[in-house]
Amino acid sequence: MAVGVFDLFSIGIGPSSSHTVGPMRAAAVFAEELKASGVLAEVAGLRVDLYGSLAATGHGHGTMTAILLGLEGFHPELILPDEVEARLAAIAETGVLQLAGAVALPYGVKDMVLRPLTVLPRHTNGMTFTVTGAEGTVLHSATFFSVGGGFIVREGEEDAAQQELEESKKELPLPFRTAAELLEHCRETGLGISDVMLVNEKASRTEEEIRAGLLHIWSVMEDCVATSLKREGVLPGGLKVRRRAPDWYERLKKESSRLEPGTPDSDGQDQDFHDPKYWQEWVNLIALAVNEENASGGRVVTAPTNGAAGIIPAVLFYALHFAPGMDQAGQQDRDDVVVRFLLAAGAVGVLYKEQASISGAEVGCQGEVGSASSMAAAGLAEVMGGSPAQVENAAEIAMEHNLGLTCDPIGGLVQVPCIERNAIAAAKAINAAKMALWGDGTHRVSLDEVIITMRETGKDMSSKYKETAMGGLAVNVVEC
Numbered sequence: 448m449a450v451g452v453f454d455l456f457s458i459g460i461g462p463s464s465s466h467t468v469g470p471m472r473a474a475a476v477f478a479e480e481l482k483a484s485g486v487l488a489e490v491a492g493l494r495v496d497l498y499g500s501l502a503a504t505g506h507g508h509g510t511m512t513a514i515l516l517g518l519e520g521f522h523p524e525l526i527l528p529d530e531v532e533a534r535l536a537a538i539a540e541t542g543v544l545q546l547a548g549a550v551a552l553p554y555g556v557k558d559m560v561l562r563p564l565t566v567l568p569r570h571t572n573g574m575t576f577t578v579t580g581a582e583g584t585v586l587h588s589a590t591f592f593s594v595g596g597g598f599i600v601r602e603g604e605e606d607a608a609q610q611e612l613e614e615s616k617k618e619l620p621l622p623f624r625t626a627a628e629l630l631e632h633c634r635e636t637g638l639g640i641s642d643v644m645l646v647n648e649k650a651s652r653t654e655e656e657i658r659a660g661l662l663h664i665w666s667v668m669e670d671c672v673a674t675s676l677k678r679e680g681v682l683p684g685g686l687k688v689r690r691r692a693p694d695w696y697e698r699l700k701k702e703s704s705r706l707e708p709g710t711p712d713s714d715g716q717d718q719d720f721h722d723p724k725y726w727q728e729w730v731n732l733i734a735l736a737v738n739e740e741n742a743s744g745g746r747v748v749t750a751p752t753n754g755a756a757g758i759i760p761a762v763l764f765y766a767l768h769f770a771p772g773m774d775q776a777g778q779q780d781r782d783d784v785v786v787r788f789l790l791a792a793g794a795v796g797v798l799y800k801e802q803a804s805i806s807g808a809e810v811g812c813q814g815e816v817g818s819a820s821s822m823a824a825a826g827l828a829e830v831m832g833g834s835p836a837q838v839e840n841a842a843e844i845a846m847e848h849n850l851g852l853t854c855d856p857i858g859g860l861v862q863v864p865c866i867e868r869n870a871i872a873a874a875k876a877i878n879a880a881k882m883a884l885w886g887d888g889t890h891r892v893s894l895d896e897v898i899i900t901m902r903e904t905g906k907d908m909s910s911k912y913k914e915t916a917m918g919g920l921a922v923n924v925v926e927c
């Protein structure tokens with residue numbers, strides 16, 4: 448299937464789309480294959496090999512525990528945070544895994560084979576699952592790659608998957624791979640960027656389904672923030688990073704001198720007032736809240752990855768609460784903003800998936816935080832009335848100033864620098880949209896040029912800076 452908006456915004460659990468969501472999905476696919484092949488009852492042994500970045504930073508990213516859950520048959524988009532805790536506690540206590548939910552095997556995190564210095568040819572995030580019978584005979588084995596944003600590819604099927612992708616794109620009414628093609632569709636049809644994306648999405652869903660699906664995505668983002676604002680304390684993993692969002696929220700409410708959003712105001716006026724003087728603080732708060740929830744393994748929307756999951760909600764929150772005219776907007780108009788924002792952001796996300804990468808392990812943090820910032824800038828420019836050229840310009844500015852951003856998470860945890868980096872990138876996205884909207888859409892560097900530059904910069908970047916925790920802050924900051 449061609450990459451669509453619901454691939455770029457999918458519901459999963461933290462802390463990482465490439466190191467948690469993708470591996471869990473791959474393990475769940477393997478478990479389903481075991482069931483379907485009829486060999487499940489014969490399984491007596493299991494082996495999991497993790498390669499490259501998955502092995503290097505897997506512990507900090509929850510890769511191993513995510514794989515255990517996937518092997519039990521859980522899917523990232525369906526499992527609830529409570530189930531995660533309950534099953535992992537049971538496995539840790541008994542030392543027994545329920546393979547595909549049916550066969551009890553003594554297996555745990557410590558049994559996985561880590562090969563951080565071995566990088567398989569297709570991608571650095573490789574994993575192999577093998578099951579054997581009582582005599583040690585291999586019953587089934589499969590290698591998968593987690594290629595970013597929760598997407599997985601099976602070894603040996605890369606060409607077939609690519610071919611299927613190309614075929615499915617032919618079925619789209621307005622297919623595009625580059626920003627130039629996207630803008631050309633806009634010119635020919637007179638449609639905006641979000642409209643082009645909608646036309647393509649309608650090839651696989653009705654407009655009502657698309658609208659309902661995107662509003663649901665936004666509601667999960669809002670729930671993620673609401674949950675995070677109530678959870679105080681220190682994030683898991685040993686770095687002792689304190690959750691700041693709950694305190695900031697209390698302070699912001701006091702300084703804004705109004706009541707909690709969504710509650711009736713004492714003077715009977717608007718029920719959802721956000722003092723414009725504090726727009727930056729609100730944007731910071733939303734980004735921090737989402738990423739703190741992600742870092743603690745909570746439920747998030749990959750946007751387009753988990754590490755960068757706070758940027759799009761923060762900028763969409765800005766659009767809904769601080770963009771001109773929004774204080775007068777009714778529910779229908781607000782819903783329209785959500786839908787058009789996510790469609791335009793999704794269209795730009797397709798460009799990154801098609802021409803470069805959204806994987807920190809492949810191109811560094813510019814591919815995660817940079818792509819999310821660029822998508823958010825496009826979404827904001829779109830709902831603030833930008834022309835297609837201005838929307839493309841907004842996306843270009845946001846990525847241009849994230850080029851070269853390395854991935855160097857301390858302790859391999861998606862906490863430092865990731866959490867604050869989302870707030871900074873959200874502010875960049877808002878500024879990029881504003882700069883583009885004050886121009887006429889003409890600009891010197893095209894979005895396609897900056898995407899190619901990001902890809903080439905990522906290729907040249909040392910592997911130390913690509914989600915291995917072997918360079919940058921990860922080695923220069925003392926962990927304890």
Ligand code: SF4
Nearest residue numbers: 754807812815854865
């Ligand atoms: S540094 Fe960036 S790419 Fe790396 S884990 Fe953090 S958010 Fe993801």
